[in-house]
Amino acid sequence: xxxxxxxxxYRLFRLKGLYITSVICFLLIAxxxxxxxxxxxxxxxxxxxxxxxxxxxxxxxxxxxxxxGIIFNSTLTGKDMSLIKQSVSFGISRKIIFWSKLxxxxxxxxxxxxxxxxxxxxxxxxxxxxxxxxVRHFLIASVNMAPLILSGFFLTHALKMMKVGDIYIIFVLxxxxxxxxxxxxxxxxxxxxxxxxxxxxxxxxxxxxxxHFMDGTVQFEYLYWIIGIVISVIAILIGAKKFKNQSID
Amino acid sequence: MDTIVQTYRLxxxxxxxxxxxxxxxxxxxxxxxxxxxxxxxxxxxxFKMLSGQIKPTSGxxxxxxxxxxxxxxxxxxxxxxxxxxAFFPDFTAQQNxxxxxxxxxxVDKQRIHEVLEIVDLAKEKKKKFKEYxxxxxxxxxxALCLLxxxxxxxxxxxxxxxxxxxxxxxxxxxxxxxxEKHITILISSHILTELELLATRFxxxxxxxxxxxxxxxxxxxxxxxxxxxxxxDPAKAARVLxxxxxxxxxxxxxxxxITIQNYAEKAGEINRLLVDSGVFVREFRTETxxxxxxxxxxxxxxxx
Numbered sequence: 001x002x003x004x005x006x007x008x009x010y011r012l013f014r015l016k017g018l019y020i021t022s023v024i025c026f027l028l029i030a031x032x033x034x035x036x037x038x039x040x041x042x043x044x045x046x047x048x049x050x051x052x053x054x055x056x057x058x059x060x061x062x063x064x065x066x067x068x069g070i071i072f073n074s075t076l077t078g079k080d081m082s083l084i085k086q087s088v089s090f091g092i093s094r095k096i097i098f099w100s101k102l103x104x105x106x107x108x109x110x111x112x113x114x115x116x117x118x119x120x121x122x123x124x125x126x127x128x129x130x131x132x133x134x135v136r137h138f139l140i141a142s143v144n145m146a147p148l149i150l151s152g153f154f155l156t157h158a159l160k161m162m163k164v165g166d167i168y169i170i171f172v173l174x175x176x177x178x179x180x181x182x183x184x185x186x187x188x189x190x191x192x193x194x195x196x197x198x199x200x201x202x203x204x205x206x207x208x209x210x211x212h213f214m215d216g217t218v219q220f221e222y223l224y225w226i227i228g229i230v231i232s233v234i235a236i237l238i239g240a241k242k243f244k245n246q247s248i249d
Numbered sequence: 250m251d252t253i254v255q256t257y258r259l260x261x262x263x264x265x266x267x268x269x270x271x272x273x274x275x276x277x278x279x280x281x282x283x284x285x286x287x288x289x290x291x292x293x294x295x296f297k298m299l300s301g302q303i304k305p306t307s308g309x310x311x312x313x314x315x316x317x318x319x320x321x322x323x324x325x326x327x328x329x330x331x332x333x334x335a336f337f338p339d340f341t342a343q344q345n346x347x348x349x350x351x352x353x354x355x356v357d358k359q360r361i362h363e364v365l366e367i368v369d370l371a372k373e374k375k376k377k378f379k380e381y382x383x384x385x386x387x388x389x390x391x392a393l394c395l396l397x398x399x400x401x402x403x404x405x406x407x408x409x410x411x412x413x414x415x416x417x418x419x420x421x422x423x424x425x426x427x428x429e430k431h432i433t434i435l436i437s438s439h440i441l442t443e444l445e446l447l448a449t450r451f452x453x454x455x456x457x458x459x460x461x462x463x464x465x466x467x468x469x470x471x472x473x474x475x476x477x478x479x480x481x482d483p484a485k486a487a488r489v490l491x492x493x494x495x496x497x498x499x500x501x502x503x504x505x506x507i508t509i510q511n512y513a514e515k516a517g518e519i520n521r522l523l524v525d526s527g528v529f530v531r532e533f534r535t536e537t538x539x540x541x542x543x544x545x546x547x548x549x550x551x552x553x
Contacts, residue, residue, distance in 0.1 A: 007352035082335040089300035090353055091324030247303040
């Protein structure tokens with residue numbers, strides 16, 4: 001497994017797309033900060049010239065971050081998947097391929113997320129007026145978001161390894177992390193016992209997290225982790241099992 | 250002789266179609282075995298089952314005498330090139346092989362240069378894979394097969410897209426690897442004349458079933474020979490031959506040509522008989538059926 005992971009690192013760090021995506025992410029953060037700073041300086045009554053609002057751009061972008069995760073996962077599960085026939089024929093097990101690609105792309109995604117959070121805090125604390133609690137709240141809200149974002153990443157990985165097309169993956173993610181609550185609320189409204197199920201969908205949880213962050217009442221919630229872990233485990237188990245028996249052409 | 254590959258009642262079914270019917274196949278050490286069949290006969294499916302790309306529906310196989318999970322380790326002693334080789338398009342040959350060198354745990358970095366030298370790609374240092382011609386891609390595929398110094402090569406259409414010179418080079422290379430490094434080779438190609446020059450054993454497959462399996466010597470013996478002669482008077486020649494050989498099978502063709510399908514071993518005797526009978530023989534030769542003709546006879550003969 002170590003050799004396989006090393007070879008995948010060799011590939012990953014020679015992909016221009018990875019660097020370009022990372023730089024674009026950081027530039028978007030910097031651009032958001034610059035825009036808020038500019039309007040804050042030009043208009044003394046501009047209400048969004050605060051650290052809290054700057055941080056809320058990330059806390060409210062759960063779906064977008066999940067979609068960015070597709071790009072990171074695709075670095076090793078996109079077109080390059082055609083090469084795995086040569087790895088399989090060398091006796092490298094599908095299990096090793098599945099987990100190695102997941103671990104490497106995930107570590108890269110997490111590293112970019114971590115740098116992005118640090119970058120935000122540096123910008124937020126130096127460019128905007130904020131209260132002492134804003135960084136703490138931002139970090140708590142980020143910890144609440146993390147399992148849901150990661151579940152999206154795991155789901156993406158499982159679908160990619162099962163050769164599901166990118167368009168279908170985007171639709172699945174948009175549904176689960178964007179619109180599932182509305183659908184479930186309308187669908188199960190008349191059904192007693194299930195009419196509250198929409199409250200446990202990822203997009204409801206992401207919205208709740210943002211609301212709590214904005215009104216300063218955010219706190220660590222186990223529910224986010226439970227839902228995130230359940231989605232992750234189901235996605236990984238199905239993905240690994242399907243990939244194990246999949247024909248590789 | 251050691252057994253490299255052994256299959257027991259191996260089958261593969263895709264939905265309703267049984268692509269490979271119970272297959273018992275053995276590949277012995279040192280052989281260059283040609284797998285011959287029409288498109289869709291099941292050659293690539295057999296190769297893919299051997300490589301682990303697809304799983305058999307039933308049956309079992311041994312690689313270097315190993316089964317089950319130990320088979321994966323045995324695969325490391327084999328080099329597979331099945332259909333078109335896949336590489337990173339934005340990498341050079343050196344970078345592509347470096348990726349696989351790391352993956353396969355080949356310690357010696359120099360090995361990349363060695364295999365690129367073998368397939369004559371060492372000079373293409375800056376060219377990216379996407380800029381390669383079909384022949385260059387095939388050669389890089391063979392270089393990858395050789396990277397981990399395998400004991401057995403499994404090559405599916407390795408000379409696809411190569412020009413005449415490239416084909417000859419690959420044939421020489423494979424012969425050299427077999428004779429000098431004792432590498433066993435299982436190969437398929439639609440260019441049967443090349444296989445005829447290269448292989449020491451021929452396995453014919455049709456609709457997922459092995460219909461014939463014979464050594465080069467057996468193929469030569471089994472290839473139906475015929476005598477072709479050109480005479481000044483075919484009618485007289487036919488009469489003389491019919492009198493001498495009652496069960497003679499012959500055909501009179503245009504341009505005063507006669508072909509005799511049996512008694513090929515009595516070619517000298519027949520020649521003397523005709524000359525002694527006053528038939529002027531302009532041309533006389535014994536023909537052996539080529540692999541291609543033998544294959545077509547086998548496949549189409551069974552169809553009839």
